Amino acid sequence: MVFHKTKRTTSADVARLAGVSQTTVSFVINNVATANISPETRTRVLEAIEQLHYVPHEAARSLGRKVSKILGIAIPDPFNAHYQQTVAGTTDYARRHGYNTFVTGTNYEVDNERLALEWLRQQRYDLLILMAGTDQLELERRLVVAEGYPIISIGIVDPTLDCVDTEPETGERAVLEHLASLGHRSVGYIYGTANQRMFNKRLETCLRIQHELGLPIDERFIRRCGTTMQDGYEATLTFLEELPTSELPTALIVVNDLLAQGVLAALHRRGVGVPEEMSVCSFDNIESSAFTVPSLTTVESHAVLRGEEAARIALARLAHPQSSPMSITVPTELIVRDSTGPVAKRLR
Structure with a gap:
């Protein structure tokens, strides 16, 4: 032989x-x-x-690197309570196990994420926990890991990285089935930055499920905007101005609670009753979503738990750098509140 x-x-x-x-x-x-x-x-x-x-030769030398006992955390929006909750879960778990954390905001910008990767290479922290990474740096993230610098991905599933995500499709399906059960057949979308994979994936999943449920899809009802509450507010005002009242959808699905609060404010300003004339639902279940007027129907994504799981995987990766990539999913659940209701008889 x-x-x-x-x-x-x-x-x-x-x-x-x-x-x-x-x-x-x-x-x-x-x-x-x-x-x-x-x-x-x-x-x-x-x-x-x-x-x-x-695989660069550098990967073989990774075991000899210095240990800082710091976990880096890169979040896309430091002002979004959802990401703040995730950071809280990560930080609490890390501190209980003797690690500190270093948090940086990328603001959904490629250059800022690339800087966070470079800091990992410079060993400012032992590992990077990256939330909602940008599409453009997928190959660079894989290269960094191949060099021996570990990355934990939250919200973006990549088979080459350790990942934490919510159960696939369960939240999107729960939202659409809830709206369909209330008689809604005309559904619109307000969602964030078009080059952000997590938001795009959520929209694509919703549209596929919407088709499966036999609900018509109208491209005029799909509106892209930025990622802030102000962006959601302005996108909704523009949406209402561009379409006659008789042609508006009876329900809006918003990519996250932060944008949804801007949407609710815009609907109120234009005198659109929620949920009497238009239902609104969203994702994340940040604390303030229970206190909007009306309170927001949303999908609980267990941000703190995801942060804890990311930290747990991070410490396991540092202890066993040669093990296969790990993937963890956490459950979701629909929290029904006052912003969704049956379609008004005159709109059926």
């Missing part, structure tokens, strides 16, 4: 596939800021690395 030794993929192989020099590959791997690498070239190199399953 003859045994063949498998040839290890090298940076030269990556350079050949990407059509660049080995020096350029090295610059991309080491994120050299002064190298002036174009975004197109960087993407080509990262795609070649993924295709060839190239």
